[in-house]
Amino acid sequence: MDDRPDLHAATELVTEVVTSIDESRLTATTPCPEYAVGDLLDHLAGLATAFTLAARKEGLDAHSGPPPLGSADRLVAGWKQVIPQRLAELAVAWDAxxxxxGMTKAGGIDMPGEVGELVALNEVVTHGWDLAAATGQPYAPDAATLAALAGFTSQFPREGSPGAFGPWRATADDPTALERVLAQNGRDITWSPAAPAG
Structure with a gap:
């Protein structure tokens, strides 16, 4: 039985979120304290490309350090078309x-290929939620996607990892699968646009 995560389901869901974002929301806050919506879209565009190259084992030594923070100032023109295209390419690349x-690299970090695929999935799903929460959209990854992530994020250190994800956050006594994954990524699952990010 093939237990590989299905990046197609995740990228298609996030594509729906991206294409539903109004240009007027680009400066809105998100659950990522350092990112507004436009900054996060730029980050999503960049990570989609980086992890596509990681799957293909191409250009791995072109960037030895971590990527720059996302910035709306660098957001690609036509982002509503470009980001979905890059997300689709990401899913296809990991099917190959x-x-x-073997080994691959993304964001200046060496990792086994099978880990790279899970990191890519986690980035897409978590930032998809960030964007959905920031712009008031529904967000419901499928059960198989969340099951694939559950074992991965449960291994994250509870104190977090600087530059990657924050410390584990509290959840309700019986959190949903999505809430658990988000909390293990350091997300405050009670965040709303009206509340301060953090």
Whole structure:
């Protein structure tokens, strides 16, 4: 049985979120304290490309350090078309034979290919929620996607990892699968646009 995560389901869901964002919302706050919506869209565009290259094992030494923070000032023109295209390419790239084999690199970090795929999935799902929460959209990843992430995010250190994800956050006594994954990524699942980010 193939237990690989389905990046197509996740990227299609996030595409729906991206294409529903109004230009007027680009300066709105998000659950990522350092990012407004436009900044986060730029980050999503960049990580989609980075993890597509990671799957293909292409250009891995072009950038030795972490990528710059996302910035709305660099947001690609036609982002409502470009970001969905990059997300689709990301999902296809990880379907290719050999994508999970051996070592790869993204954001200046070496990792096994199978880990790279999970990191890509986690980035897409978590930032998809960030954007949905910031712009008042529904967001419901499928059960298989959340199951694939659950084992991965449960291994994250509870104190967080600087530059990657924050400390685990509190949840209700019986959190949903999505709430658990988000909390293990350091997200405040009670965040709303009216509340301060943090």
């Amino acid at each position: 034979p050999g994508a999970r084999d």
